[in-house]
Amino acid sequence: MVEIEVVYAAEDRQVLLAVLVPSGTSLRAAVQASGIAAQFQQLTLADCPLGIFGKVVADADARAVQPGDRIEIYRPLLVDPKEVRRLRAVKAAMAKQRNS
Incomplete structure (x- = not known):
């Protein structure tokens, strides 16, 4: 058995679960086995991106868990950060133009 942690942060709360899974379990299978989806009705585990310690894992269905992993x-992002920066720059340019 391998001990891991599964973490999810919603807008209003965060949950960290310690879980024991069989060696060789994939990241996605470990997350599903954790039962975390029952605490967050809006969470769809089949297509959520997963990562370990802040680094996205490209194929969560193929990578096996390692002892001590924090999955x-x-x-999903609600707004594209590049678009937010672009809009902020346009707004600043317009404000500068009005003040000139």
């Missing part, structure tokens, strides 16, 4: 479940 993080990532939420």
Whole structure:
């Protein structure tokens, strides 16, 4: 058995679960076995990106858990950060133009 942690942070709360899974279990299978989805009704584990200690794992269905892994479940971005920066720059340029 391998001891891991599964972490999810919603907008209003965070949950960290310690879980024992069989050696060779994939990241996605370990997250599903943790039961964390029962605490977050909006969470769809089949297509959520997963990572370990802040680094996204490309194929969570193929990578096996390692002892001590902290598997993080990532939420989709609501707004593209590049678009937010672009809009902020446009707004600043317009404000500068009005003040000139």
